Amino acid sequence: MRQHDDLDAMDQGDEVLERVVEELRRPLRVNAALFDARVMDEVLRPPSGLRARIASLTQPRTFRVSPLVALAAGLLFAVTAVGSVLYVLPSTPHAAPRVAARSAINSPIVQFGFAAPHASSVALVGDFNNWDPKATPLRAASTGGVWSVEVPIQPGRHLYAFVVDGTVWRPDPAAPKASGEDFGEPNSALTVADPGMR
């Protein structure tokens, strides 16, 4: 009896299997337009989570900018670039060195000026102060970024320069540049006349 029941169950299983195989062998009908649309939806769907944030940072984007905004951005860039250069290359001083007065030891007092609007310090160095950047600091005017100092200097020809922010050496744009640059940094020349001589 039990053996008969087992044979019945095997027949039922064969029928199920045959129906499944028949279903799989049936040709598949696909709506081509609908299929393409569904595939493209999956492809274009934006990623989510951390992957989405990284992708948003790395993917190129196209911006639309009006000509007026582009012009303003260009001007802003130019002003920033020129400002950076001016910080390193100070503009021309207000005047060439000139004799302002005479000191107690009868040495002419020479006034030096240098324009460096963005500098934090300017010093005068030359063969009259042992080329010591700490010896003769210039004072900044309250406005305009012009630095100046008055120094008694013996008559004769002297070489000098300015040291901006303690490191950048600059010749005086308003004075003759001395010929020869023995140490790579150009100097300016100053001639102070002796009033007692021809």
Added chain:
Amino acid sequence: MTNRSFALLALALLCAPAALRAQDARLDARLDAHTRDAVVSLIDSARAEGIPSEPLVQKALEGASKHADGPRILTAVRMLARELGDARSALGSSSTDAEVIAGASALHSGIAPAALSRMRATRTHGSLAVALAVLSDLIARGVPGDTATTVISALTGAGAQDAELLKFQQGVERDIAQGATPSAALGVRAQSAFPSAAPRRTP
């Protein structure tokens, strides 16, 4: 050698290095020992020849402030010592230190020693220091050396004072700054200030 002579010699040996150190305290503070000794040796040699030594000290200090290495400082000091010696020879033994220093600047600008001697001949009385300094500065502004030498020699020969030479230089510099060529600025200013001293144009 007597005891007294020995004592004097010992005292001299003790005092000499101390005197050397005191004499060059500025160099001690700014140069390494090897460079300082070499510079001091050059300075001593220059002094023995009657050449002004302060420009040599200043040249060494300039190099130290600009963080130049020792060999470069020595080269610059040695070159300046040679130019000072050449200027002394060209200007004569009676020339002042200021003249020799200005003469060395002119030589450094490319002026020949013979040109310095000719300028000396145009002004036998009075200092040539300012005239030579103006000459160097004009060359630095771009005026050809021969033209500048001719004009400055003519001006000193015509009796131009130092203040007039400096004013002349300032005028030339102003013209150059306003767009004139260095040669044209020099010629126009010379013609204006001293008509007889201006260089003549050949037809």
